[in-house]
Amino acid sequence: MNFLEERIARDGIVKEGNVLKVDSFLNHQMDIRLFDEIGAEFKRRFADAGINKILTIEASGIGIACIAARHFDVPVVFAKKSKSINIEGEVYVAEVESFTHKCKNNVIVSKKFLNPEDRVLIIDDFLANGCALQGLISIVNESGATVEGIGIAIEKGFQPGGRIIRNLGYHLESLAIVDSMNAEDGTISFREQ
Amino acid sequence: MNFLEERIARDGIVKEGNVLKVDSFLNHQMDIRLFDEIGAEFKRRFADAGINKILTIEASGIGIACIAARHFDVPVVFAKKSKSINIEGEVYVAEVESFTHKCKNNVIVSKKFLNPEDRVLIIDDFLANGCALQGLISIVNESGATVEGIGIAIEKGFQPGGRIIRNLGYHLESLAIVDSMNAEDGTISFREQ
Numbered sequence: 001m002n003f004l005e006e007r008i009a010r011d012g013i014v015k016e017g018n019v020l021k022v023d024s025f026l027n028h029q030m031d032i033r034l035f036d037e038i039g040a041e042f043k044r045r046f047a048d049a050g051i052n053k054i055l056t057i058e059a060s061g062i063g064i065a066c067i068a069a070r071h072f073d074v075p076v077v078f079a080k081k082s083k084s085i086n087i088e089g090e091v092y093v094a095e096v097e098s099f100t101h102k103c104k105n106n107v108i109v110s111k112k113f114l115n116p117e118d119r120v121l122i123i124d125d126f127l128a129n130g131c132a133l134q135g136l137i138s139i140v141n142e143s144g145a146t147v148e149g150i151g152i153a154i155e156k157g158f159q160p161g162g163r164i165i166r167n168l169g170y171h172l173e174s175l176a177i178v179d180s181m182n183a184e185d186g187t188i189s190f191r192e193q
Numbered sequence: 194m195n196f197l198e199e200r201i202a203r204d205g206i207v208k209e210g211n212v213l214k215v216d217s218f219l220n221h222q223m224d225i226r227l228f229d230e231i232g233a234e235f236k237r238r239f240a241d242a243g244i245n246k247i248l249t250i251e252a253s254g255i256g257i258a259c260i261a262a263r264h265f266d267v268p269v270v271f272a273k274k275s276k277s278i279n280i281e282g283e284v285y286v287a288e289v290e291s292f293t294h295k296c297k298n299n300v301i302v303s304k305k306f307l308n309p310e311d312r313v314l315i316i317d318d319f320l321a322n323g324c325a326l327q328g329l330i331s332i333v334n335e336s337g338a339t340v341e342g343i344g345i346a347i348e349k350g351f352q353p354g355g356r357i358i359r360n361l362g363y364h365l366e367s368l369a370i371v372d373s374m375n376a377e378d379g380t381i382s383f384r385e386q
Binding site: 024 | 216217218221222223224225226228229251252255256258259260262263266267268269270271273302303305306
């Protein structure tokens with residue numbers, strides 16, 4: 001097991017309905033030393049990708065993206081969730097469905113902050129069905145920039161998001177891929193990588 | 194002018210209605226080198242406060258809080274905006290009014306992540322009317338933890354939030370306090386500190 005898998009096995013909590021709670025270190029309370037290890041690992045895996053910008057989505061992707069950005073020495077842009085499109089100026093928009101909150105949001109990025117010369121690393125904390133990620137990819141493509149890589153902390157390997165994104169040919173790296181979880185005994189199985 | 198005031202003077206855009214747009218470096222696209230300078234300055238100003246946890250609020254506070262947390266070597270907790278209170282387990286709740294979005298949100302923090310022994314530094318990107326900040330203070334007080342300091346990047350000094358918080362006796366440090374702005378010629382006046 002790598003450092004993140006070990007942490008998930010130790011502090012992650014499995015709940016009924018394939019819910020994995022990692023709120024003590026990843027997406028409510030945030031362990032910044034762990035984030036720094038995650039950032040260093042992303043830098044190692046995307047060292048040759050010529051990344052000049054990191055794109056993430058509010059809210060829980062922002063912390064990992066910012067700490068990772070130090071390792072790449074690039075700015076971060078975060079996509080904003082917006083029920084209405086009332087941000088000033090022109091924006092790229094994608095519709096993203098949230099399974100957790102059972103609603104649809106527009107996700108927007110100002111056109112000022114993505115350009116055709118940008119080589120983008122997309123970072124997020126979780127990948128499950130992949131709706132948020134598909135929205136971010138769509139926004140990058142619309143801008144003329146290039147998705148050079150996608151870095152995810154935890155992928156739920158039993159949901160289709162990761163497979164779809166890899167089938168589309170994107171360079172997706174998930175530091176931990178959960179293949180199955182058992183809410184009764186709390187065990188978590190990780191995919192060999 | 195300090196480094197942040199210089200950046201605001203150079204890249205901030207003043208709009209009608211006392212709107213200061215800093216989305217090219219602070220709250221949409223994020224300049225991580227600048228955030229690192231902000232974090233180092235917070236560490237300098239709160240060096241003796243015995244901080245063991247940083248509290249912020251989604252979304253745009255998270256980036257600064259995480260980068261600052263490296264300087265303190267402490268975890269970050271971010272308060273979540275929630276229309277309904279359906280987070281699992283027990284949470285601290287405060288109602289926060291947003292002037293930008295003209296709505297009220299509940300802001301929640303899991304009780305697991307704030308304890309009476311916590312010495313908390315609250316960090317946010319903006320302080321204007323202070324509603325979000327008052328909600329965060331209320332949550333810390335309810336938990337029995339102590340607000341040892343409040344670090345803000347940009348305070349709108351012509352709105353009452355900062356004065357109220359200082360009158361209450363909190364140690365509030367704003368790295369840039371805007372005393373007035375002129376949308377016609379784009380000038381920004383900072384308070385001498």
